Amino acid sequence: MSFARLTLARGAAPMLRSVRASPQIARIASMAVPRFVVSPSVSAFHTGAKRMQATETQVLITPSAESLGFEVSRAEGESNTRPIYMDMQATSPTDPRVLDAMLPYMTELYGNPHSRTHSYGWETEKAVDKAREEIASLIGADSKEIVYTSGATESNNLSIKGVARFYKGKKNHIITTQTEHKCVLDSCRVLSDEGFDVTYLSVGKNGLISMDDLKAAIRPDTVLVSIMAVNNEIGVIQPLEEIGKLCRSKKIFFHTDAAQAVGKIPIDVNKMNIDLLSISGHKIYGPKGVGALYVRRRPRVRLVPLLTGGGQERGLRSGTVAAPLAVGLGEACRIASEEMAYDHERVKRLSERLVAGIQSKVSHVFRNGDEVQTYPGCVNLSFAYVEGESLLMALKDIALSSGSACTSASLEPSYVLRALGAEDDMAHSSIRFGIGRFTTEEEIDFVISRVVAHVDKLREMSPLWEMVQEGIDISKIEWAQHA
Template identity: 60%
Template sequence: MNAPEKNVGQVHFETAPHFPIYMDYSATTPIDPRVADKMIPYLREQFGNPASRSHMYGWTAEKAVEEARGHVAALVNADPREIIWTSGATESNNLAIKGAAQFYKTKGKHIITVKTEHKSVLDTVRELERIGFEATYLEPQDNGLITVEQLAAAVRPDTILVSVMLVNNEIGVIQPIDEIGVFCRSKGIIFHCDAAQATGKVVIDLQKTKVDLMTFTAHKTYGPKGVGALYVCRKPRVRLEAQMHGGGHERGLRSGTLPTHQIVGMGEAFRIAKEEMDSEIGRIKALRDRLAKGLQEIEEVYINGDMEHRVPHNLNVSFNYVEGESLIMAIKDIAVSSGSACTSASLEPSYVLRALGRSDELAHSSIRFTIGRFSTEEDIDFAVNLLKSKVHKLRDLSPLWDMFKDGIDINSIQWAAH
C-alpha cells in the first residue's frame, strides 16, 4: 500500500504510516519542508554576516534577517523593532526575567510567577532568589488556571515583575493574560509572558494585550531548533539589563553573530503559521476530540487541565492503576511523553500535575498527547486502539486493579511496614 500524501501549501510529502507515530508536538515539531527550503540558500551561497555593512553578502543577510523579523512581528501584531533574536525560549525567558529584575531592582525585589511555569522560568526566578530577590509562586486551581484575584492578593508594594505563561507546555491550558496584562499595567508592574507553546495555536495581538515582554521559539512552530525571540515593548518602553555582552547586536540587548539561516527559518515558520492558523485549528480540534472520545472509552481515565480554556493540540491523560513509564514502554509505536521534554528524564511525578492537586499515582500515570500539522485520523485511531489493548494488559498484571474491581477502597488500606 502506498503511504498517503498530504498537501501543505504547494508542497507534497509523505505523512504516514511512519513508526513510531509522532504525537509529541509540544516537545518539538517537525520542520515544515517549506521552512527547510527557505533556509538552505543561507547555508550555502548566502553565507554573509548580517553585521557586515560594507558588501553585498552582508546586505543580503541583513535584508533576510529583517524580513524574518517582520514575519515574527506580524504573527503577534507587534512592531518589528520590538523583536529581539535569541537562541530560543530558555534564553528569552532568562533575558526577560533577569534583565527586567536587574534593571528595576531599585523599585523593588519581589517577583510573582506560577508553580506550573516551564522550568526555564521557575529556575531563573530561583536563581534571582539566590542573589537577594523574593518570589511568590501562585498555586493554580485544579483546572490549571490562575485568576487575577489570586495575582492581586499576592502583589506587594515592592512587586516589580509578574511572569505567567500563555499556554502550558504539559496540559495546554490558556491563562487569562489579557486580564493579567490590564491588572499589571494598572499597577506599574512589568508583565512577562512565555508564549513558546502558543504561536500558531492562539491569536496573539500585542497591540491589544498589555504584555511588556513575550517569549517565542521557532521549533515549537515547525521551525528550526536553536533560535527564538523576545518581544520587548516600546510603548510604554521596557528596559532590560543585557545578559550577553559583546558586539552590541540586537539594540545592545543580545550580543552575538546572528544565525541567518535559523532566523530565516523562524520567519518563514511564523509566516506560514499566520497564514494557516485559522484553517488548521478546526482540523486539529476534530482530531483531539476523536482522541479524547476514544480514550474515554477506557475505564478510570482522567483528562488533566481545563478542556474549555485550552489549545486543541494538547490532551494530557492519566490512566489510573497503570504506571506511566510502563505504559510508555508498552506503546513504543507512538511517540508520546510523560511531561515536559526538559524534565521527563526524571522519575519524579510531574510537578505541573502535582500543583493541580493530582495524587502521585495519577501524576505518575499521565501521558501527554500533542498533535499538530502532520497528524492524521489514521494516527489517532491507531493510538486509541493501541492504548486500549496495552492499558488492559497492564491492568491485568496489577493487583491494585483487581482490588479496585472488587470494590476495595485502596486509599483506606493500611499497608504493613517492613
C-alpha cells in the same frame, strides 16, 4: 529555486519532496502512500488472558508523508519502523517550506547580517529583517520590538533576569506560577539567591491561576509578573488579557512564555498588554536553536543583557544573529499566521477524536487541565491504576512522553500535575499526547487502538485495578512508604 524539490542526478526517485504546499495537495499526496504495514509477527506481550489475545492483530502504522512533513522514499526492502510522532510539545517536525526558505542562507547567502560594508551583509540583513517583520506581525508587534535569541529558554532567562536586575534596588518582587516551565522557575530561583522575593502562585484543579490570588500577591515593589500562555504539559491557556490589564494598571511588567502558544492561538501583545513575550522556533515547525523575545518599546521595558559584546539586537543580545535560523523562524511565523485557523480547526477535530476514542473504550481515564481554556493539541490523560512509564514502554510504536522532555529522565511525577492537586498516583499515571499540523486521522486511530489494548493489558496485571474491581477503596489503605 527550491532545494527540496531537486531530484537526484542519478535518476533515482525524488528522495525528498515538499508535500504540504496546500492542505489539498497534502491530502492527495498522502493517499498515494501506503500507511498500514501488516506484519505476521504477533506482539509477544500477553497476560495469559484469552480476551487479550484477540487484540493482538498487529497493524503497524508508520509515519506518513504528512506526519513527517516530507515524503521519504526508501530503498527496496527497507522497512520504515520508526514510531509515529505524538510529542509535539517537545518539538515539532520542520515544515518543508521553512527548510526551503532557510537553505539559500546556509549555502550561497552566507553574509554576516551585521556586515555593513558589502552586499553579502546587506542581503542577509534584509532577510533577517523581513523575518523579524513576520514574527512581529504574528503577535501584533512592531518589528523593532523583536530580539533574536537561541530559543525560548534564553528569551525567558533574558526577560526575567534582565528586568529584575535592571530595576533592582527600586523593586524587588517577582510573581510567577508553580506550573511554569523549568527555565522560568530556575531563573526565579537564581534571582531569589540574588536577594529577590519570588511569589509562586498556585493553580486550581483546572490548571488556571485565580485572578484574585494574583491581585493579592501584587505588592508595591513588584516589578514583574511572568505567567506562561499555554502550559507545555497540560495545555491550559492562562487568562492573558486579564493578567495584562491588571499588570498595566499597576505599572508592573508582564512577561509571558508563549513558546507553546505563538502560532497556535491568536496572540496580540497590544490587546493583551504584554510587555515581554518569549517565542521558540522549533515548537512552531521552525528550526531548533532559534527563538525570539518581544520587548515592548512603549511604555519602554529596560533589560540588563545576559550576553554582552558587539551590541547586536539593540544591545540586548550580542552575538551574530544566526541568519538561516532567523529566516526559518520568520517563515514558520508567516506560515503560522496564514494557516493558524485551519490548523487549529484540524488539531481540534483530531484531539476530540482521540479523547472520545479512548474514553469510549477505556474507563477511569481523566483529562488533566481545564475543559475549555485548553489548547486542543496538548492532551494530557491520566489512566488510573496504570503506571505511566510502563504504558510508555508498551506504546513503543508511538513517540510519547509522560510530561516535559526536560524532566522525563527523572522519576519524580510531574510537578505540574502535582501543582494541580492531582493525587500522586494519578500523576504517575499520566501521558501527554501532542497533536500538530502533520498529525493524521489514521495516526490518531492507531494511537487509540494501541492505548486501549495496552491499558487493558496493564490493568489486568495491576494489583490496584484488581482491588478496585473487588470494591476496595485504595485511598483508604495505609500504604507502607518505601524508602
